[in-house]
Amino acid sequence: MDYTGLFEDAVDVLRREKRYRVFADLERIAGRFPRATYRDSAANTKEITIWCSNDYLGMGQNKNVIAAMRETASEMGVGAGGTRNISGTNRPLVELERTLADLHRKESALVFTSGFVSNEAAISTIARLIPNCLILSDQLNHASMIAGVRLSGMQKQIFRHNDMEHLRELLEAAGKKRPKLIVFESIYSMDGDIAPIAEIADLAEEFGALTYIDEVHAVGLYGPRGGGICDRDGLMERMDIIEGTMAKGFGTMGGYIATSKAIADAIRSYAPEFIFTTALPPAICAAARASIEHLKSSSAEREAHQRQAARTKEILGEANLPVMPTKTHIVPLIVGDARLCKAASDMLLEKHNIYIQPINYPTVPKGTERLRITPTPLHDEKMIVALRDALLNVWQILDLPKGVDTSELTARKLNSGDLTLPTIGG
Ligand SMILES: *Cc1c(COP(=O)(O)O)cnc(C)c1O
Numbered sequence: 001m002d003y004t005g006l007f008e009d010a011v012d013v014l015r016r017e018k019r020y021r022v023f024a025d026l027e028r029i030a031g032r033f034p035r036a037t038y039r040d041s042a043a044n045t046k047e048i049t050i051w052c053s054n055d056y057l058g059m060g061q062n063k064n065v066i067a068a069m070r071e072t073a074s075e076m077g078v079g080a081g082g083t084r085n086i087s088g089t090n091r092p093l094v095e096l097e098r099t100l101a102d103l104h105r106k107e108s109a110l111v112f113t114s115g116f117v118s119n120e121a122a123i124s125t126i127a128r129l130i131p132n133c134l135i136l137s138d139q140l141n142h143a144s145m146i147a148g149v150r151l152s153g154m155q156k157q158i159f160r161h162n163d164m165e166h167l168r169e170l171l172e173a174a175g176k177k178r179p180k181l182i183v184f185e186s187i188y189s190m191d192g193d194i195a196p197i198a199e200i201a202d203l204a205e206e207f208g209a210l211t212y213i214d215e216v217h218a219v220g221l222y223g224p225r226g227g228g229i230c231d232r233d234g235l236m237e238r239m240d241i242i243e244g245t246m247a248k249g250f251g252t253m254g255g256y257i258a259t260s261k262a263i264a265d266a267i268r269s270y271a272p273e274f275i276f277t278t279a280l281p282p283a284i285c286a287a288a289r290a291s292i293e294h295l296k297s298s299s300a301e302r303e304a305h306q307r308q309a310a311r312t313k314e315i316l317g318e319a320n321l322p323v324m325p326t327k328t329h330i331v332p333l334i335v336g337d338a339r340l341c342k343a344a345s346d347m348l349l350e351k352h353n354i355y356i357q358p359i360n361y362p363t364v365p366k367g368t369e370r371l372r373i374t375p376t377p378l379h380d381e382k383m384i385v386a387l388r389d390a391l392l393n394v395w396q397i398l399d400l401p402k403g404v405d406t407s408e409l410t411a412r413k414l415n416s417g418d419l420t421l422p423t424i425g426g
Pocket of ligand 1: 114116117119142144189214216218242245246247254255321
């Protein structure tokens, strides 16, 4: 067996489909967010502006967050020293879970090593512990949620994205007696749209279902205390399980769920992804907590974030660039072709010192390939104008489509998005 050839062939398939992934070698410059040093394949360096970071507020470079990490590492060392069962539960981790439970006004919170792990562990364990559980999962759920649904081994039905009539149909067919778990996201990170959370809560109540919401792209960013869209809309208590990450808006690392004492205790006791892996290091827990506590009491970052995101949409829109209209901080720029999307991204980096990762299938449906722009409070007017000029130049050279026909886009998305679980891509 030619094992090497086999793996090379597998990767060649991706190359042919123009979705072979290349990572940019970056060194973020603390104190000068969103600037970074880029190193090309020949090890030449230059300074660039990052326009696609999920460190949405720049909290990863907040002075107090850095100080918390540094001080805790000095006091307690680096590693956690074990799994949560075997000497890995440390003081900063306990405090972090308290902070998270309070953020979402739940009885308990449980921290995992990443948001991915928290989704996989929580969804699979919850569903497995409910006899005859039926999982109702939004069509565009994140790969980590799909992994949790699959791993549970329980029956699943996919409802069309944010389609409440379809969800109702599936709930009616299942009947009120059968136990059900509805899993969905608050903000879908690729299109920047928001789920009808209150309607989902109403349906869950009517049909006796548990609700599981992924607020990964909203925590820290929305709500008076940064508790996400549910915090903003007063819906936290209507969700049974709220899942989030500390790696995006909070700028650090780790995932979590906030829920009832009973559910948290069951997941703590049954989920292998929680039990058999080393705990998050104390310094990271302390940094995450500093970030969350800061954003609980400060809205300055959130307001500046919304302002700069709106400004970016406005300036790019006025230039007739194909900005997908969103109600959130995410600014998708549709290219509609994998090869051109990659070419646009390369050209932005090489010629204009701007880094925006191309987003291709299977992360988004074919025909909706895009540049996903994430403005932060620290992308100022000058940077936005420079971005516009660079994009106009790239759009002209590559002869990319301008304006955006959202009706066509939606149709394409629904056609390509069949209701089976997609293969897990990034
Ligand atoms: C990024 C992401 C996750 C995973 O979070 P990490 O902390 O990065 O592992 C989960 N859900 C959604 C919707 C995401 O976009």
